[in-house]
Amino acid sequence: MTYAITQTCCNDATCVAVCPVNCIRPTPQERDFGRTxxxxxxxxxxxxCGACxxxxxxxxxxxxxxLSPAQAGYAAVNAAYFADKAPLEAAPGPNFHPWGAPTFERSLPSDFAPIRVAxxxxxPAGMYAAEDLLLHTNAExxxxxxxxxxxxxxxYGVAPDHPATKKVGDTFARFHTHPRVRVRLGVEVGKDVTAEELAAHHDAVxxxxxxxxxxRLGIPGxxxxxxVSATAFVSWYNAHPEAAPDAIDLTGAERVVVVGNGNVALDVARILVMDPEALAGTDIADHALAALRGSRVREVVLLGRRGPEDAAYTASELRALTHLPGVRLVVDDHDPRTGAAIDAATGGGAGVDGGVPGDGKAALLRDVxxxxVDWSRPPAAGRRIVLRFHSAPVAMDGDSAVRAVRVTExxxxxxxxxxxxxRAVGYRGLPVPGLPFDEATGTVPHERGxxxxxxxxxxxxxxxxxxxxxxxxxRTCAAETIGTLLADAVAGALPVPSRTSQAFRRLVxxxxxxxxxxxGLAAIDRAERSQGHASGRPRVKLTTVAALLATAGGSRPRRPD
Structure with missing residues (x-):
């Protein structure tokens, strides 16, 4: 018997590090790592051995x-990846690490004074960085x-019907109570404290x-x-405290058009048409579950500007749609290029798209x-998701509200x-007050972090x-940044803080x-899990800042720190 990696793979390579026979690939030292x-x-x-x-x-x-019937195909997906791969060399000794030698020094000298890092x-990005610091240095x-x-x-981003993916949060949560960690939540840089003040209390930030x-789409209407942006919709069903319970109205729409075909687009499409009772045992927001139970939505149309071979979603998320109970998956055959791409996806082998044979994502649509589709007619009976490729939005039409989306054909x-x-066409970073910002890329200019x-x-x-x-x-992104930070610390390039961490708390x-x-964070967790246990759910999230603060405040007395 062998093991197989399935849909919820997070690609952080924890499994690679523990495998004693180097059978998990690509490793972080291979070119394909980060591309699969x-x-x-x-x-x-x-x-x-089950270590992975x-x-x-x-x-x-x-x-x-x-493997369940829905996951059974992953046995072939795993095997296909190795069809044209040479095996890694056998481990040369008991101290061999499958990742190879680190590319930077991941620790500080033993006599180095502890540094304070905010x-x-x-x-995930912040917690991987914190984990790196806590496991490899004596940093506070x-x-x-x-x-x-x-x-x-x-x-607030992982879909509620992906509970396994959310379990990575439990891994991160163990660091919240680490003896060298101080938690300061509800503090906004640029509002409660400036970037300069934060830096003055820490060696590094x-x-x-x-x-x-x-x-944005940049189209009329x-x-x-x-x-609505998919960002707002995801926040709404995930009980984000800044998303109003009545932000989304599903009572008047039989058809929803989702612009985009990445994983977020597939997430929102799936949530809109799946059986609400299948979500009743998750941590979905109560107001979203109630709205979905009263929803009239029967059809979701996913628009992709390019063909199925260039779709942005991952193969694993598309596979999940093909096994969604009570929901038909349909490809709109309006453009002959779509069918041609699917029909041509008949080859073997495995590529960097996740081990999917032939032409990858297009091949997965052969049986769909x-x-x-006759768009002049209302949605057919039942529930379905329509994939419409080679179709770009031109405008959103309507007088006082959206009534149609005009697309290319x-x-x-x-x-x-x-x-x-x-609108599910991607996220964009926002400027951080006090930091430089590249408007073109929506990122902060940097050199290796x-x-x-x-x-x-x-x-x-x-x-x-x-x-x-x-x-x-x-994980690898954080490793690079923390490597740069530690190199700067050893070189004496970090500014010396003028204030203490205790003074920072008093300041805010x-x-x-x-x-x-x-x-307070532990009190919130207990309260949400307790409410969830009473209704057979993993947790019931507190949905407002006021409720979160009130629950956290109930954890008095606090330790002096």
Missing amino acids: EMLHIDPATCID ADACPVDAIFPVDS VVGTG VTLVDRLPVAGGLVR VYAVGASADR EELPGS ARET GPGEREIPAGLAL RVAGMPGTYVVGWIKRGPSGGIGAN RRRGAQVVDAR
């Missing part, structure tokens, strides 16, 4: 003979977040603030009511029904009636590299910030 959608286990080399499954932070690894942002870490609860995109804005245009349009012209200031994650890569990509409290510490 997921990692793969070689069935010819796997010795069935035990180490996986997102429960993505299972014995092949225990990490701004508690999503201050975790800062503008929201009064930790988690970032793990809490690492910004992991992500990319929270959405990209985009500002009409009923035109193709129809030339061959040399002309076609109107697709819709009561709701969701070091912010240009600001000694002791660093970036990691999407604000560093742009909105690309999943959870696991942040004087500014009126209601700071949530580790005890």
Whole structure:
């Protein structure tokens, strides 16, 4: 028996590090690492030890003979990746590490005085950076977040029907109570404290603030009511405290058009048409579950500017759509290029798209029904998702609200009636007050994570590299940034802080910030899990800043720090 890596792979390579026979690839030293959608286990080399499954932070690894029908195809996906791969050399000795020698020194000299580092942002990028510091140095870490609860995109970006992916949050949460960590949540840089003040209390500051804005389409009608960013929709169903419960109205739309075909587009399409009762046992926001139960949506149309072979979604997320109970997946056959690309995807082998045979994502659509949809008619009975390739939005039409999306069709245009349009064309970083900002890329200029012209200031994650890569990509990104920081520390290039970490907490409290510490964060976690347990759910999220602060405040008395 062998193991297989499945849909929820986060690609952070924890499994690679523990495999005793180097059967998981690509490794971080291979060129394909970071380019594949997921990692793969070689069935010819796997010795069935289960070390990878035990180490996986997102429960993505299972014995092949225990895969569910929906996941069974991943046995072939894993095997296909190795069809044209030479095996790695055997381990030369007991100290061999499959990643090879590190590319930078990941620790400080033993006699080096502890450095104080603030990490701004508690999503995956920030927590991988904090983990690196805590495991490889004696640094003291201050975790800062503008929201009064930790988690970032793990809490507010991962779809509620992907609970295994959310488990990486439990891995990060163990550091919240680390003896060298101070938690300062509900503190916003640029509002409660300046970047200069934050730097004055720490040897270094690492910004992991992500990319929270959405990209615009730049078409007429985009500002009409009923035109909503996928960012806002995801925040709404994930109980983000800045998303109003009534922000989304699903009572008037039978058809929804989603502009984009990345993983976020597939997430929102899936949530809109799946059986609400399948979400009832998740941590979805109560107001979103109620809205979905009363929804009239029967059809979601996903628009892709290019063909199926160039789709932005991952193969694993598309596979999941083909197994969605009660939902038909259809390809709109309006453009002959779409069918031609699918029909031509018949070859073998494996590429860097995740081990999918032939032409990758197009090949996965060979068994999906193709129809030339008559958009003048209302959606057919039942629920379905329509993939429409080679079709770009031209305008959103309507007087007081969106009633249709006008799209390209061959040399002309076609109107697709819709009561709701969701824009899922990517995220964009926002400027951090006090830091330089590149408007063209939506990132902070840097050199290997070091912010240009600001000694002791660093970036990691999407604000560093742009909105690309999943959870696991942040691990190698953080390794580079922390490597740069540690090299600067050894070289004496870090500014000496003029104030203490205790003074920082007093400063933000004087500014009126209601700071949530580790005890308050634990109180929020207990309350949400307790409410969830009562209703058979993993947790019921508190949906407002006021509720989060009130629950955190109930954890008094606090330890003096």
